[in-house]
Amino acid sequence: MIFAVLSYAPILHAERTQLPDKIQVDQKESVTKVFADADEWLNSGVLLKKGMKYKISASGRWSLGPICGTTGPDGVGNSPVCGGAYVSGSGSLLVGRIGEDGEPFAVGRGVEFTAGEDGALLFKVNGGLKIFCSGHVTVKTIALSPPVEQKVFSGKSDVDEIPIIKTTSNRNAYAIVIGIENYRQKLPKADFAVNDAKLMGEYLSRVMGYPEENIVTLINEHAALGDFVKYFEKWLPNNVEKGGAVFIYYSGHGAPNTKTGDAYLVPYDGDPLFIAETGYSLKRMYDALNKLPAREIIVALDSCFSGAGGRSVIAKGARPLVMNLQSNMALSGNMTVLSASSGEQISSTYDEKGHGLFTYFLLKGIKNEDVVKPDGSIKLDDLFGYLKPQVERIARKQYNNEQTPQLIGSKKSSR
Structure with a gap:
């Protein structure tokens, strides 16, 4: 019509x-x-x-x-x-x-x-x-x-209430948190990405022991390609010392390079038509992280890369891809990646909670008594074991979609 x-x-x-x-x-x-x-x-x-x-x-x-x-x-x-x-x-x-x-x-x-x-x-x-x-x-x-109804979440979900957990601050723990909801190229809005990123930053500092001064939060126009290069390839190497911990969180659009099959994060100024020139590839990010002397590196991606919709975009006229994310990764033995969905799937939002579906259950798991050990530590296997079936259940029930989170890498303790 x-x-x-x-x-x-x-x-x-x-x-x-x-x-x-x-x-x-x-x-x-x-x-x-x-x-x-x-x-x-x-x-x-x-x-x-x-x-x-x-x-x-x-x-x-x-x-x-x-x-x-x-x-x-x-x-x-x-x-x-x-x-x-x-x-x-x-x-x-x-x-x-x-x-x-x-x-x-x-x-x-x-x-x-x-x-x-x-x-x-x-x-x-x-x-x-x-x-x-x-x-x-x-x-x-x-x-x-007609005008697209903007998804606005005015209330608070249960994960917005940050738990009071005594945890030791790790002076050698560094984090980059990225949330891109609105793009310069007028791409589809990545609903709740800013909300996701801001709350993740609070969990890192108040629950997971990351000092506030060691957390870089990049939101919308402050998350351009130059910012990715600056913080991944300069700031982290200049600060992370041997035995440290690194946490990377990204909420926003992903995109495939239809010529090479490589997966890219889409910065604020990214353009799917020229993704090789304007995007930040997962391979480039992992190469930068692999060089760090950290004891533990965790990457959480609330995005998808097939171009089939959800939190992914693709050049006009190109077809969505079935991507094997693991084949695009060269992870060091100390790195673990939590991804919101498998290569051919889309990553959905959880509208009634005001977050990405994956992020909501990631945060809910961090405060879950069955996941958190008595000493305050969390094993990524346990966290993943909690969030994976929850994400799958809500994706099927509310959206008739298959969304299967992925856990790739060393699976060490998250704190």
Whole structure:
């Protein structure tokens, strides 16, 4: 079903971008022409609504000049010398953005996306020079769904009540905690990822003996690719001493490299279309962790990497992968990885608890009397034995999904 929610009004091709004076509501779709020689961004006359899902399709032929060649809106066949001015790639690529200050994004022959903000939908050819440009493409914009209901958890779940457990602080224990819920590339929201990360940080400091000053928490825009490199490849090696403990927690999107099959964490500025250049691969992370002189390294990933949905994303047009996460790992003997799901599955949220499903039962296990030993220690085998069946049960019961957490590595005590 196509919902009649687009706002449309015509606008001339070479005008400066501006909102139309009159808006006609209840239009099912908008069709506009984008000319290659236009100096300014073309205002399509469509006002996008935050949370609304849209489909854009484009057809036609245009050229940036005899050197560049003639292409369709995907820019395929464009000369490499005619590069893009707004996004990387072909200069003949059709690009769009939301509002005057929006981040440009690739449209090509078509794209589906959820608007991250209200604003006018603008189009332009990706190339910079307009001296010998000719031709145009016809662009159709359709609203696919009503605004997506944002998942907001206003109350507190039982795991939000942090247990009072006496534990000895370990001055040589370091943690990196990452939660990315909103992405710069307007990827689907990773619901509750920030909530997950903040609470995990509190459990680490108040329950598991990690000093607050030894915990780095990276949230949304503070978890860009450069931050991953800085803290995994510089901060940890500069601080972790022989015999220390390291805990890594990640809540957010994962993505597969469809060419190599490698699994990637998606930083705040990551782009599934260019995941090898903008993502942080699990292999790179494990290589960095393997070099540390720590006695124990624990990695907990509330993410998935197949691209099939949930907490995973994939480049448009690519098919989800069945990934063998273990084959992508080269773990040292002191490292253990807890993953929210197997390679072909998705990782779900637990909406009524306000957390990722895996994270909720991970935290619930840390405070469970049957898991915690009298001396306050926790064996990862026991923790995993608790959370795995719980996650599987809720995934089947509430979502009709199979979600099977994985435990890979040395399985030593977590504290």
